[in-house]
Amino acid sequence: MRATLMYGAGDVRVEDVPDPKIQRPTDAVVRVLRSCVCGSDLWPYGSLPVTEQGQRMGHEFLGVVEDTGAEVSGLKRGDLVVAPFVWSDNTCDFCAEGLQTSCRHGGTWGREGIDGGQGEAVRVPQAQGTLVKLPVAEDSALLPSLLTLSDVFCTGHHCAVTAGVGPRTTVTVVGDGAVGLSAVLAAKRLGAERIILMGRHKGRTDLGRDFGATDVVAERGEEGIERVRELTGGDGTHTVLECVGTLPALHMSVGAVRAGGTISRVGAPQYPEVPLGFPEFMRNLTLTGGVAPARAYIEELLPDVLEGRIEPGRVFDRTVGLDDIPDGYRAMADREALKVMVRS
């Protein structure tokens, strides 16, 4: 089959790889219908050292079950399913607590003999725990929104949930990428009435307004902090959803949050340390968030997508075929595209 490999920064290739087959009785094989490029794929795209063997790519996909191992129940050939961006048994103590990203028998797509999502098919370990059935047809117009349950919308939701967003909390979202916009939508869904979106790309912040942002702050750094404080009587917001992962974004978050408030981060940290010293201690700030256990949220979010109450799939503004994935990476890296969907 065809699949995507990265051989170094900026070097993405679609190549022939072995067809996936059931290897363990807990496996399934899924033919991929849709996958996508993640903002987190852009970190290696910018910095991966050259590698001879290449790195399989993609961790967000939905598709059709082709085959199942002997111990997989509840799934059969022909089922349409979505995969969260890590696989997990969904039965261990961490999974039972809703922390499938720390599953005792889980792991990561594209590593150690596991396929990536950006290809024609995937062998899914722990298939029964990992995959969630979707009651739609292969040609459903809902596929883009359903695909966001694999990662990006669940990540925005995790950010809002861990921050404690609700009807009485004011919210600042740092970052107008696909995760930031998903966080806006998630905060709105959880009842937030005041959502300040920090971002400077009008096309993106316009979508953010559609998703529920009440204010847009284009300024950055101290100016951006000042602007959020002006909008909130000098105090900042109860919660800040940090959806970038850089130190400047984190500094803005610390500046924009209200005393007693919470910063939740879901942008993969590109920093080793967090600026939360004595002054932040005196303000009783909380830092939370982390890699999102998407699996924990899919069933809860699914009805809102199926019934059209939310359309998180609007973050996709470009669709490419499998062979055009390299150009999809380029378009996202160049900020031509917000988020690229792949039709396998």
Place this chain on the structure above:
Amino acid sequence: MRATLMYGAGDVRVEDVPDPKIQRPTDAVVRVLRSCVCGSDLWPYGSLPVTEQGQRMGHEFLGVVEDTGAEVSGLKRGDLVVAPFVWSDNTCDFCAEGLQTSCRHGGTWGREGIDGGQGEAVRVPQAQGTLVKLPVAEDSALLPSLLTLSDVFCTGHHCAVTAGVGPRTTVTVVGDGAVGLSAVLAAKRLGAERIILMGRHKGRTDLGRDFGATDVVAERGEEGIERVRELTGGDGTHTVLECVGTLPALHMSVGAVRAGGTISRVGAPQYPEVPLGFPEFMRNLTLTGGVAPARAYIEELLPDVLEGRIEPGRVFDRTVGLDDIPDGYRAMADREALKVMVRS
């Protein structure tokens, strides 16, 4: 009257200062019965630059109301009261949320013309919001435990509450100082069944066991982390209560906490940054805590003290008179005393 001033590192003096008088209609004057030396007083005791005018000291006290301003209701001459370690109006939006440390009209003892607690009397601003009446006599044997509601026990309680300690959470307490031991007692009171106390001073950890610690880990650093992990099947505890404030204590906390868990810090941070980068993001760790809004907790904790269900006053292992306060500082700095109470 006599009061305590610090003129530089190691230089504590008890001197004559002006008697406090009502200055604003919201003031009260309280004659101090008991005060104490705080672990946080030891930071300036170790490092304060030499100052000509001296710094008034003490932020934990209980005493008897001597006089009240015209706008103070609910308090009268003769009432025995405890003061939390910051003063606050107890009516602003922050106070209403239980964050009296961020009160819009609050402040700190010993600063800007406000007396410190280590003296014969104190002018209390925002007296009606700040002071809490204690239904005991001046010679009550409960005074030491009641005095801990001013700071140290409420600080341990804040640590446990913000960490989310409850019957199903395992707990590590980092630090066997008075705050750490208070955190043990608070965690026990909140229902924690497994409480691992990290400390190496046997007299202190023995009191920790009396307060509810089920395990004591004397090792530090990587060894200490390893020991906590051994005690918890390799995982660490759901919560870590960081009661020291140094970077090594924070490193131990990060190492000892379980994936998905929470570190709460109440030791005043002696570091500008927190080591929570990518690996901790992948483990979904939360950092919370901060300076404790003691005022928010006093009414809730008071019945347990009055009825003898908890004895947080056992952290006091030495009592001095006002003129011996300098030796009290020395004894705490030299670790001769765990916590020093002052009888005014």
